[in-house]
Amino acid sequence: MPKDGGIGASTKRREDVRFLTGKGRYTADITLRGQTYAWFLRSEVAHGKINSINTTAAKAMPGVLAIMTGEDFAKMGGNPAGWLIQSRGGETMKEPKRPVLAHGKVRHVGDAYAIVVAETLEQARDAATAIEADITELPAVVDMAKAVANPANRVHDEIENNVCFDWGWIEDNRAAVDAAFKAAPHVTTLELVNNRLAPNAMEPRASIGDYDSGTGDYKLYTTSQNPHLSRLLIAAFVMGIPENKLTVIAPDVGGGFGSKIYHYGEEAAVLAASKAINRPVKWVADRSESFLSDAHGRDHVTKIELALDKNGTFLALRTETLANVGAYLSNFATVTPTFLHGTLMAGPYKTPLVYVNVKAVFTNTAPVDAYRGAGRPEATYSIERVVDKAARELGLDPWELRRRNLITKDMFPYTTPVGLAYDTGNYQATLDKLIEISDKKGFEKRAAESAKKGKLRGLGLSTWIEACGIAPSNLVGQLGARVGLYDAATVRVNATGNISVMVGAHSHGQGHETVFAQIVSDKLGVPASSVEIVHGDTSKIPFGMGTYGSRSLAVCGSAMIKAMDKIIAKGKKIAAHMLEAPEADIDFDDGAFMAKGTNKKLTFGEVAFSAYVPHNYPLATLEPGLEETAFYDPANFTYPAGAYACEVEVDPGTGRVEIASFTCADDFGTVMNPMIVRGQVHGGVAQGIGQALLEQAVYDNNGQLLSGSYMDYAMPRADDLPNFTVDHSCVTPCTHNPLGAKGCGEAGAIGSPPAVVNAVIDALHRAGHTHIAHIDMPLTPSRVWSAMQK
Amino acid sequence: MNDALQQQILIAEHPQKKNDPSNGSGAVDERDREKRMAKVTMTVNGKSVSGEVEGRTLLSSFLREGLGLTGTHVGCDTSQCGACVVHVDGVAAKACSVLAMDVAGSTVTTIEAMHNPDGSLGVVQQAFQDHHGLQCGFCTPGMVMTAAALLAETPKPTEHEVRHALEGNICRCTGYHNIVKAVMAASGQPVSAE
Incomplete structure (x- = not known):
């Protein structure tokens, strides 16, 4: 398949034409x-x-x-x-x-x-x-600590202390984790807030x-x-x-972003x-x-502890979190702070012992649920902040401390102490790539340039992993899910040879109409322009679970591959009949069915036509028509991972933070459309920078939302953000789905907040403010400046 | 903006701030409103159009509901997001913050008229597609209209000028990187492929 239309091509998006001409059809337009x-x-x-x-x-x-x-x-x-x-x-x-x-x-x-x-x-x-x-x-219940402590003041009359659940993961490991902390030569402790966000599609x-x-x-x-x-x-x-x-x-x-x-x-x-x-x-x-x-996102208050030996080897990790679920349970509110958060607490590291405790708390605020990343940004932020703090306490280079503890490529498949089995990865490779493309070596020179302008420059790193491609139904069922998390696709080859593909995934910015057509084109050897992707209408599409958790390609894309395998298998039967050759001798390649050892050949269109006008057709053994549906239930999560570097300039006079550069080295497995993947990373990083520097949904003590409009809620704007450097050339294909795809939609929002905060702390420490161990997000000028005055 | 207009917008946006309707019967209230209906005529995308509007009808509503031009989107209620930007007499304007009556007699251009005469994408539109300057598409019409207004005034902007000009248009999907690239490319200036 030429690279202008198949897998790996930066095909321009077909959906853009209607969006650019005012012909999009959103619900409000109907x-x-x-x-x-x-x-x-x-x-x-x-x-x-x-x-x-x-x-x-x-x-x-x-x-x-x-x-x-x-x-x-x-x-x-x-x-x-x-x-x-x-x-x-x-x-x-x-x-x-x-x-x-x-x-x-x-x-x-x-x-x-x-x-x-x-x-x-x-x-x-x-x-x-x-x-x-x-x-x-x-009286309004707003503050989580007070909500838990005051049995008289209840959001729901029947729920004492406003606690939805008190979850331990993994409870059986708790004693061993506690023992490891008692014996540890060094323990780094950090209390932090993962700020509440309004998704704002x-x-x-x-x-x-x-x-x-x-x-x-x-x-x-x-x-x-x-x-x-x-x-x-x-x-x-x-x-x-x-x-x-x-x-x-x-x-x-x-x-959508979850909301x-x-x-x-x-x-x-x-x-x-x-x-x-x-x-x-x-x-x-x-x-x-x-x-x-709308359901808000994040809103965790966390205490995290990391136990290390004198060389900086991670021995154990322990967290306690209060997670706000708001006034009612939104549909994914309970899984977000638990199985999407606690199971990520090993991160990309070899930490042998991990224990996570999460109390979910009802408050008189809007429901809180999954927002881009959903639990995994919260986990990543906690881990990457405490690792950075540990490096400072031990006098180690934070890059070197991470490298020492990363799971190495020879360790896959790797089972974490929090229940996940990472199938593949190469975390050193993305870290090395990041060092190269972020020009880490040139940092000191850039810092000196910043200093000449009176600015404090800092460099922050995060190494992140996520679990996405949600999810194996039998596993999530055991863990409490009330639904399956497969997806589905119907591939309908029309009589004239063009193709309609009905998918359970839903595109609301991801570009499925283009990318899914690229995949069909690649697999069936037909032009992408003859493939139509249909989504979003339950009367047309098979029962699929939709788009979230970076799952569309890994799960629905795999269903498409399965359905196309069935199409090809049936096509071979039809071709065998038409070419008067044994079915086993029929090959399918680049859009043609061929009989081995002969020059007899049928195009995909000829076979399709025969399926619908079955005059020369094995009607006794084969149904007419060429349409197949497949459901795909993933065998495992997928595990995209990467390393992000952020450079900031802090104005010491005002505390204002400017992002000087942001660099991403990601491993998304096999990439279908690089242009779209880069765009997804840009958008995710922008939301992560928004969380780190600008955004917060603030309720006052009476439960009034103070940041309830764009006058008060600081959305990232064009002049708040830099150009981004992104790379996805490090590839370890997913081992358990047919595309080798891992997912890229949430990555930017997961990896970026700790990189930004680590960069600001770095800038402040370099300027001698070594007493500043942490500043909670968003790092507004007021918060940064105030920290510098202490 | 004069106080009376300001008050009308406040009423339209925040009905709870309206005078208590129980002061008069519903019928009287309705007649009051009927009296405020007026005919406006303007040129939209090259055609003369007329419609009956209330005093409080916003240009965005007139375009969307009255003329069926749903390419002009409404993404906020505080004139911040810029999804509704159109050109009024050649100047970018947020259609959610302009009363339809106030632009009577004006020439309005919307996203629906930004293509080339042969129907192909216009320069700015094409640059947005070429450089993946849009994802969900909701902010896109406003972005294109703002970018076009910028380029009409400043044909060769710097990247800094582009970012500054787009400050009143919020995009949640792209992180602006590719939008900025698209606008630079539309101005005929070189941009990197990625």
């Missing part, structure tokens, strides 16, 4: 005949008892068609957590009902308790102001409910990363309607409202609603 508009009334207090909601006056307002409150949804089911976690004592986690609309109590600012539907959006908003809600404000969430009273069918257009999962949750758990009476369509979706994995109450509410008024009901969040009601 207008249905007879469409009405919804507005959600949301709590202005963090915690309150709903005494009454009087909608009489509002219902009489112009254009109002329906008003529904939590009461109207009380008989529906709750929106479930996708993963059941057991506490270390064996108790099952607390799972309070998450209703469609708040009922009885409101539990965070932005908690929706009524939906108003009217002819126009303005009428719906106007009517919402006429709803008289009598809500008694209750640029497209706000939106949903249109469309009920057809003629058929009893529901249709939902929504901003989802996984329409089949949403359909399952809505039909089976929340609304109690047959799954086959609901179609979920996630059309063009403007970014659009989950089912949200607004989706069920617009469906129910549509049925009630027998017209389509459309809701589009404004940005304020997104800040208040």
Whole structure:
């Protein structure tokens, strides 16, 4: 296959044409005949008892068609957590009902308790102001430490101390870990905060409910990363309607980063409202609603300890974390701080003993769930910060300390003490590549240049690993997952030889329409332009689990390969009949079926045509048609890894940090489209730099979100970021999927925050501020400057 | 912006700040609003268009809901994200912060008119595709419109000038690296392949 279209080519994205010409079709762009508009009334207090909601006056307002409150949804089911976690004592986690609309109590600012539907959006908003809600404000539970310590103040009345679960991983290893710490020559301890973030996909969430009273069918257009999962949750758990009476369509979706994995109450509410008024009901969040009601990310408070011997060999690692889950359990809220976080605590290192404890805490804040990286950035940040601190305490070079402890390439497959089996990798190679491409040798010279400008230059490193390609269903089932995590693809070869591929993965920026077509082109030897990728509509695609956790290529891409293997196998049978040769003698190569030892040959198109016009065809033994579906359940996680270097310049007069350079050396396994992979790393690193320097979702003591708009929440902008140097030439292909692919979507957001913070600490230490062991993210000028004054 | 306009935007954005509607009956309220309806005429993408709008109707709503030009996106409610940038009389403007009535008689250009006459991608659009300057596509129309306005004013910007000009457009996907490259390439200046 020529490299302009197959695997490994930087093929330009076909989806760009519609996005660049204003022809993208996002949910908010869709207008249905007879469409009405919804507005959600949301709590202005963090915690309150709903005494009454009087909608009489509002219902009489112009254009109002329906008003529904939590009461109207009380008989529906709750929106479930996708993963059941057991506490270390064996108790099952607390799972309070998450209703469609708040009922009885409101539990965070932005908690929706009524939906108003009217002819126009303005009428719906106007009517919402006429709803008289009598809500008694209750004390808000905001700070996690206080939430755990104060049994009287409860987010959910039935949950004492607001603890969802108290998880230990691996509990059986705890005594050995503790013993290792007691005997250790050196212990480095660090307490840190992994700051709470608002995901902020640029497209706000939106949903249109469309009920057809003629058929009893529901249709939902929504901003989802996984329409089949949403359909399952809505039909089976929340609304109690047959799954086959609901179609979920996630059309063009403007970014997700995790926040659009989950089912949200607004989706069920617009469906129910549509049925009630027998017209389509459309809701589009404004940005304020997104800040208040989208699932947030991170929000951990962690104590991490690393035990080392005098040479810097890691002996044991131990962490205690409070993880905020907010007011209700969002769908992946319980797995994110546990199995996506605790199992990563070995990092890329040989640390023989690891123990992780996580208490998940309910608070009167928006739900917290997976956000780009999901648990793995939290793990990586904790590890990479404590390793850096240990190096300073022992007087070792942080680069050399890491190198001494990295798992070496001869150790794979490598089983960690926290339950993962890394199949392959070469962490020294990415570290060496980083040293080369970041020009580490030239750092001192650059530092001197910075000093001439009055700036403090620092160099920070992180070596990271992640587990993605989520995930083997039998394994995750044993660990509490309530779903399988396979994916699926249907390859339909049309009679005229072009190909439609229906996939369970969903593209919302990743470029699947281009990359998946490259893979099909490569495998079947047909032009990529004759391959169409179909995604996002449950009435068209097989049941797949969608896109998150850097899984699309490793899992759904593998399903595509399996389906194409079936296509080729059937094609060989057809070709054998047509070429009058034994099936075993038919080879398939570069888009042609050939009979061994002859010059007889059929093109892919000829075989496809024969399958649909089966005049010369083995009808007695073979069905007509050429369409195959495959489900692929991964045998293991995939383990992308890499090394990142950040150089910063700190202004000692203001504490302002500027990123001078950022360099990434990654191993993503086999790369399909280098251009897209580089773009994914850029975006991930930008979000990581945002976390490190700029972003924080801040609640005050009353549970009011202080950073609830772009006026207050500092999104990274073009002039906050540098150009990035990225490299993915170190390749150890994944050993257990047919593409050798590992995934690249989250890497940048995982590896970058500790590199930035390590660089700032380095700059400050070089300038003599050796008392500064740590500064919590975001490293705002105020925080950095204040630390320097002590 | 005068106080009355400011107040209208506040009302549109924050209905709870509106005067208590229970002061009058719903019917009176509706008639008040009817009175505020007005016809506006402007040139959009080279065609003269008219529509009935309320005083509080934003240009972004008029384009999207009134004219079906959904390429102009709305990504925030504080005039910060820039997904809604269009050109009004040749100047980049955030359509979410302009009242439709205020641009009556003006010439408005949206992303839907940025292609070449033969239908192929325009220079800026093509540079964005060539350099992977977009991922989810949501901020893209605003980015293209801002970049085009910059290049009209500053045909050969420095990279620093590009980053500064894009400061009012937020992209969550790309980290801006490839957007900056695309704008530099659209200006005819050399950029690295990666």
